[in-house]
Amino acid sequence: MNGPRRRIPRPRTAAGRVAGLVGAAVGVAAAGLAAGVATERVLVRRLKADRTDRYAHEVFGEQRYDESFRLEMPDGTDIHVEVVEPTRPTAGNPTVVLVHGFCLDMGTFHFQRKLLAERGEHRIVAYDQPGHGRSGRLETGEYDLTALGRTLRAVIDRTTPEGPLVLVGHSMGGMTIMAFAELFPEMFGDRVVGTVLMATSGGLLAETKLVAPALLGRVGAPVLYMVGNVARYGGTVIDRARKSTTNVAWLLTRKYGFGTRNPSPALVSYVETMNSRTSADTVTRYLRTLATHSRFPALATLADTPVLVIVGDKDMITPVTHSEEIVRRLPHAEFVKISDSGHVVMLEHADEVNEALARFLEGL
Numbered sequence: 185m186n187g188p189r190r191r192i193p194r195p196r197t198a199a200g201r202v203a204g205l206v207g208a209a210v211g212v213a214a215a216g217l218a219a220g221v222a223t224e225r226v227l228v229r230r231l232k233a234d235r236t237d238r239y240a241h242e243v244f245g246e247q248r249y250d251e252s253f254r255l256e257m258p259d260g261t262d263i264h265v266e267v268v269e270p271t272r273p274t275a276g277n278p279t280v281v282l283v284h285g286f287c288l289d290m291g292t293f294h295f296q297r298k299l300l301a302e303r304g305e306h307r308i309v310a311y312d313q314p315g316h317g318r319s320g321r322l323e324t325g326e327y328d329l330t331a332l333g334r335t336l337r338a339v340i341d342r343t344t345p346e347g348p349l350v351l352v353g354h355s356m357g358g359m360t361i362m363a364f365a366e367l368f369p370e371m372f373g374d375r376v377v378g379t380v381l382m383a384t385s386g387g388l389l390a391e392t393k394l395v396a397p398a399l400l401g402r403v404g405a406p407v408l409y410m411v412g413n414v415a416r417y418g419g420t421v422i423d424r425a426r427k428s429t430t431n432v433a434w435l436l437t438r439k440y441g442f443g444t445r446n447p448s449p450a451l452v453s454y455v456e457t458m459n460s461r462t463s464a465d466t467v468t469r470y471l472r473t474l475a476t477h478s479r480f481p482a483l484a485t486l487a488d489t490p491v492l493v494i495v496g497d498k499d500m501i502t503p504v505t506h507s508e509e510i511v512r513r514l515p516h517a518e519f520v521k522i523s524d525s526g527h528v529v530m531l532e533h534a535d536e537v538n539e540a541l542a543r544f545l546e547g548l
Contacts (some may be wrong), residue, residue, distance in 0.1 A: 225431050227431075227435070228431045228434050228435065231438075231449055231452075232449040232453070233449075234446070234448075234449050237448050237449050237450050238448060239448045239450040239451055240448075240449075240450050242450060244291060244294055244450075244454045245291060247266075247268075247294070247297055247298065247301070248268065248301060249266040249267060249268050250267055250268055250269040251266070251267040251269075252264075252265070252266045252267075253265055255311075255338060255339060255342055257314070257331075257334075257335060257338060259322060259323070259331065260320075260322075260323055261314045261315075261319065261320045261321070261322055261323075261335075262319060262320035263311055263312065263313075263314065263319045263320075263335060263338070263339065264290075264311060264312045264317060264318035264319045265309065265310070265311040265339055265342070265343065266290065266309075266310050266311070267307070267308070267309055267310075267343055268297070268300075268301055268307065268308040268310075269307055270304050270305055270306055270307050271301075271304030272303075272304040272305055273304075273305070273307075274305050276348070277305055277306050277307075277348075278306065278347070278348035278349050278350045278377055278378065278545075278548065279306065279307040279308070279309055279343075279344045279347060279348070279349050279350070280300060280306045280307070280308050280309070280349075280350045280352060280545070281309045281310075281336070281339070281340065281344070281349055281350070281351050281352065282296070282297065282308065282309065282310040282311075282352050282357075283311075283313070283336060283351065283352065283353040283354070283357030283358075283360050283361060284312070284313060284316070284317075284354055284355075284356075284357050285353075285354045285355025285356040285357050285358075285383075285384075286355055286356040286470060286474065287316070287458070287459045287462045287467060288316065288317075288354075288355075288455070288458045288459070288462075289312045289313075289316050289317030289318070289458050289461065290310040290311060290312050290317060291317070291454070291458055292354055292357075292458070292528070292530065292531070293310065293352070293354070293530060294454075294531065294534075295530065295531065295534035295537070295538060296352070296530055296534075296537065296538060296541060297310060299538045299541070299542065303542075306350075306545065307344070309339065309340075309343045309344060311339050313332060313335070313356070313357070313360070314327060314331070314332070314335060315327060315462065315463070315466035315469070315470070316461075316462055316466070317458075317461065321463070321465070321466055322469065325469075326469045326470070326471075326472055326473065327466075327469050327470045327473055328473045329356075329359055329360065329363045329473045329474075329477055329479075330363050330366075330367065332356075332359075332360040332363055333360055333361075333362075333363030333364040333365075333366065333367045333368075334367065335360075336351075336360055336361070336363075336364045337364060337367070337368055337371075340371075347375075348375065348376075348377045348548075349371075349375055349376045349377065350376070350377065350378040350379070350380065350545065350548070351364070351376055351378075351379050351380070352379075352380040352382070352541070353379075353380070353381055353382065353384060354382040354383055354384065354530060355382070355383050355384050355501070355502060355527065356384075356470075356474065357382075357384070358381040358382065358383075358384025358385070359384060359385065359474075359477050359479070361379060361381070362386060362479040362482045362483065363479060363482070365479075365482045365483070365485040365486060366479055366481075366482035366485070369485040372485050372486060372488070372489050373488060373489060376489060377489060377490070377548055378489060378490045378491070378492070378544065378545070378548050379486050379489065379490075379491050379492070380491075380492045380493075380494065380541065380544065381491065381492070381493050381494070381507070381510060382493075382494045382495070382529060382530055382537070383494070383495050383496060383499055383501070383502050383507070383527050383528075383529050384502055384506070384507070384510075385477070385502045385506035385507075385509075385510075386478070386479055386480040386482075386483055386506070386509060386510050386513070387477055387478035387479060387480050430456075430460075433456055433459065433460065434452060434453065434456050437452055437455050437456040437459060438452045439500075440500050440501060440526070440527065441455050441501075441526050441527050441528045441532075442525075442526040442527075442528065442532050443496050443497070443498030443499070443524050443525040443526035443532065444524045444525070444526075444532065445524075447526075447532060448532075451528075451531050451532060454531070455528055455531065480509075480513060483510060483513045483514055484513075486514055487514060487516070490516075490518075490544070490547070490548060491514050491516065491517035491518070492517065492518045492520065492540060492541070492544045493507050493510055493511050493514075493517050493518070493519050493520070494507075494520045494521075494522065494529060494530075494537060494540060495507035495520075495521055495522070495529065496521075496522050496524075496525025496526050496527065496529040496532065496533070497521050497522065497523055497524070497525065498524060498525060498526050499525070499526055499527045499529070500526060500527065501526075501527040502527065504521065507519070507521075518540075518544065520536075520537075520540045522536050522537070
């Protein structure tokens, strides 16, 4: 006798199970955040309405350049590069290469590039790291700091095959310079005549908050603990979820990126805009290389050239102790610790950073 037919569920694939898990986690995160959305919206609106904001009318983003092009790397990634020629060129002045950090883009150096362009004495090279800004994303696999070091070399070879260089790196940009030094130690001395390391670390990144804020600002804590293995299945879901938590992301950017009690709302919005352009897929594919970064031996390559280390004393992402360890290993380095400043020190305290940078360049 035939009874009612029972529906036998199809076995789920590993990818399907993982995608479902990510979807569920995102749902939990979104539900947890939903209750406070109205309050957060009001708070953000009030903070953004600060009439004393000195940068309220600053035009961020595009800056003048004399050449812009896309550089194709062997892995197929296209790198967006911009070059600014000096208006008052001086023989022997080094080209300044700007290397930005994680979840940011070349706009990180908005005020430094503006200063250098106005002075007109140095050639400027800026580029977006792979997966950031206007550069392309890696087609497959994870990002790797060694590859970032090779990308920096390719940018230099294309834009400045000869002549002296000063490398300026913020956060992951500083780590990129360390990877570059590890790969190409012969470049330091005759070519690289100075290095500026801002809010960065030589290692022990697993102990910092470098990764956590980037993810928390997008999807919430429940996702943080699983994305390292599953984001390739759930990246699109995560990106959709983060659009509904923009106020949370803004507040977290304010908390983790800045050190002053009342940072410029315009600057917070600018940094959050750069953050939001970095996809969840890119963020998670950088996790392993950042968490395992350890290049203290590479710092020895910088021992015979001038070094400037800058950090904010309230940096919650790469704390002061990381810069102090770099200076301990490079005792000849000039160390500038800026009060009441967080991780984006070159934006939050642009005047002080610009003063230190100008002094460093003049002393070379």
